[in-house]
Amino acid sequence: MTSYDLFVIGAGSGGVRAARIAAAHGAKVAIAEEYRVGGTCVIRGCVPKKLLVYGAHFAEDLKDARRFGWDVPECDFNWPTLRDNVLADVDRLNGAYTSTLASHDVEVFLERATVSSPQEVTLASGRRISAKHILIATGAWPVTPDIEGAEHGITSNEVFHLEKMPRRAVIAGGGYIANEFAGIFHEFSCDVTLVNRSDTILRGYDRQIVERLLATSMAKGINFRLNAEFEKIEKLDDGSLRLHFKDGEPIETDLLMFATGRRPHTQGLGLENAGIALDNQGAVIVDDYNRSSCKSIYAVGDVTNRVQLTPVAIREGHAFADTVFGGNPRTVDYDCIPSAVFSHPPIAGVGLTESEAREKLGTVKVYTSDFRAMKNVLAGRDERALYKMIVDDTTGRVVGLHMIGPDAPEILQAAAVAVKAGLTKQAFDDTVALHPSMAEELVLLK
Numbered sequence: 001m002t003s004y005d006l007f008v009i010g011a012g013s014g015g016v017r018a019a020r021i022a023a024a025h026g027a028k029v030a031i032a033e034e035y036r037v038g039g040t041c042v043i044r045g046c047v048p049k050k051l052l053v054y055g056a057h058f059a060e061d062l063k064d065a066r067r068f069g070w071d072v073p074e075c076d077f078n079w080p081t082l083r084d085n086v087l088a089d090v091d092r093l094n095g096a097y098t099s100t101l102a103s104h105d106v107e108v109f110l111e112r113a114t115v116s117s118p119q120e121v122t123l124a125s126g127r128r129i130s131a132k133h134i135l136i137a138t139g140a141w142p143v144t145p146d147i148e149g150a151e152h153g154i155t156s157n158e159v160f161h162l163e164k165m166p167r168r169a170v171i172a173g174g175g176y177i178a179n180e181f182a183g184i185f186h187e188f189s190c191d192v193t194l195v196n197r198s199d200t201i202l203r204g205y206d207r208q209i210v211e212r213l214l215a216t217s218m219a220k221g222i223n224f225r226l227n228a229e230f231e232k233i234e235k236l237d238d239g240s241l242r243l244h245f246k247d248g249e250p251i252e253t254d255l256l257m258f259a260t261g262r263r264p265h266t267q268g269l270g271l272e273n274a275g276i277a278l279d280n281q282g283a284v285i286v287d288d289y290n291r292s293s294c295k296s297i298y299a300v301g302d303v304t305n306r307v308q309l310t311p312v313a314i315r316e317g318h319a320f321a322d323t324v325f326g327g328n329p330r331t332v333d334y335d336c337i338p339s340a341v342f343s344h345p346p347i348a349g350v351g352l353t354e355s356e357a358r359e360k361l362g363t364v365k366v367y368t369s370d371f372r373a374m375k376n377v378l379a380g381r382d383e384r385a386l387y388k389m390i391v392d393d394t395t396g397r398v399v400g401l402h403m404i405g406p407d408a409p410e411i412l413q414a415a416a417v418a419v420k421a422g423l424t425k426q427a428f429d430d431t432v433a434l435h436p437s438m439a440e441e442l443v444l445l446k
């Protein structure tokens with residue numbers, strides 16, 4: 001039986017980083033991937049999604065360009081062209097990730113692996129491999145509600161491969177994926193309805209910012225059906241779908257996409273063969289050093305259900321490799337992780353929301369800037385940005401920054417450094433504005 005120092009299951013964001021760094025520390029490493037090297041982020045998540053967001057934004061840019069003097073003729077959008085170009089870029093990245101593993105002498109098995117004992121995995125081909133350490137980096141999988149006809153819906157796994165752009169689309173869910181794809185489909189002239197089971201969308205984001213997204217999305221023409229529970233999905237003779245709800249009128253649509261959360265991908269992985277403890281969501285329970293209840297087996301990324309974001313999975317994979325193979329025990333700092341929703345317009349935030357800060361700190365000061373970006377003014381686009389700074393009134397420290405508006409994620413990434421470093425509102429005020437920019441609002445808040 002071949003033996004390795006480390007066997008990684010899952011070549012996504014966390015697994016690839018862990019494999020590469022462990023190998024650089026001198027370990028003999030192998031990795032198994034059942035679909036494509038690169039994982040969710042590269043193959044069917046962040047990267048192709050962001051490329052579609054860019055593609056979608058041209059709908060507004062082309063219209064606005066006329067106000068800036070460009071003689072733009074009526075333009076048609078061609079979905080197969082964008083889809084195929086995006087998928088070609090995914091192929092390129094898949095190749096780049098595969099060569100990175102090869103150049104670090106990580107052996108890649110393009111097949112499913114399961115755990116057969118604390119120091120052994122079995123490949124789908126039947127081959128058994130022993131390893132001193134096993135890393136579970138199998139990510140998460142879309143959850144679809146248990147309702148009659150749910151099989152007629154798709155998930156984010158399939159959305160990047162659509163044959164044609166539907167005329168009507170319903171997106172179930174009110175989180176990241178639902179809001180991002182509502183914007184994408186809408187910009188491609190599709191009639192979009194977002195259906196959520198509660199009246200709260202984007203839980204965890206600052207309410208005022210989310211309210212602004214809701215208002216802006218509705219003004220653009222995206223429909224929202226909140227507090228709605230599906231009863232069943234009926235497929236009609238012409239191939240379209242009729243969605244029935246426990247209350248309210250049915251909706252007819254050409255496409256139903258479930259964006260109703262992602263569950264840790266642990267089913268059928270054989271974790272019981274190594275006595276690995278899971279939580280009630282099926283996530284691998286790990287300690288601060290990513291070690292599971294079995295001492296030779298570790299887990300990183302979405303499969304641990306801590307923070308389902310790529311940069312977090314990467315950090316966890318890196319910290320694991322440094323800890324176990326680099327003689328440098330490290331944990332990941334989960335405080336002040338910036339995040340964004342690539343909606344139209346995008347949202348970005350770091351630190352405490354206003355309500356979290358009020359609950360945690362008691363006395364807080366909130367500074368806001370509610371403005372129309374210069375570009376939107378000339379374009380005649382009645383779309384306002386909102387920036388919010390949450391300050392601890394006792395210390396003057398900025399404990400949260402939340403924004404919605406053009407390029408909010410780009411601006412927030414830089415500002416998050418200041419929040420993470422514990423800078424005060426005064427430090428922002430002391431910084432001279434960079435004019436004219438949208439970001440200058442951050443140092444001009446009164």
Ligand SMILES: Cc1cc2nc3c(=O)[nH]c(=O)nc-3n(C[C@H](O)[C@H](O)[C@H](O)COP(=O)(O)OP(=O)(O)OC[C@H]3O[C@@H](n4cnc5c(N)ncnc54)[C@H](O)[C@@H]3O)c2cc1C
Binds near residue numbers: 042
């Ligand atoms: C549509 C979408 C958009 C997203 N956008 C963003 C974003 O903009 N920003 C952001 O930070 N995050 C985003 N995310 C989340 C991000 O993709 C994940 O947090 C990240 O990919 C998690 O990395 P991971 O290594 O834990 O798992 P993954 O990247 O999911 O990798 C797990 C890999 O394991 C493989 N695998 C599973 N089981 C086995 C097995 N038994 N044997 C072999 N291989 C196996 C899978 O095929 C997969 O390739 C998005 C997710 C989705 C779905």
Ligand SMILES: NC(=O)c1ccc[n+]([C@@H]2O[C@H](COP(=O)([O-])OP(=O)(O)OC[C@H]3O[C@@H](n4cnc5c(N)ncnc54)[C@H](O)[C@@H]3O)[C@@H](O)[C@H]2O)c1
Binds near residue numbers: 178197
């Ligand atoms: N920009 C980003 O960083 C980004 C983008 C996409 C995904 N992600 C990651 O992927 C994860 C999964 O994304 P997601 O959007 O699927 O999950 P999510 O957890 O963000 O949202 C799930 C939503 O589905 C709703 N829901 C659940 N069951 C439902 C039902 N039966 N009917 C209608 N609504 C229902 C929930 O109320 C919630 O609003 C996110 O938590 C995030 O960490 C990140």
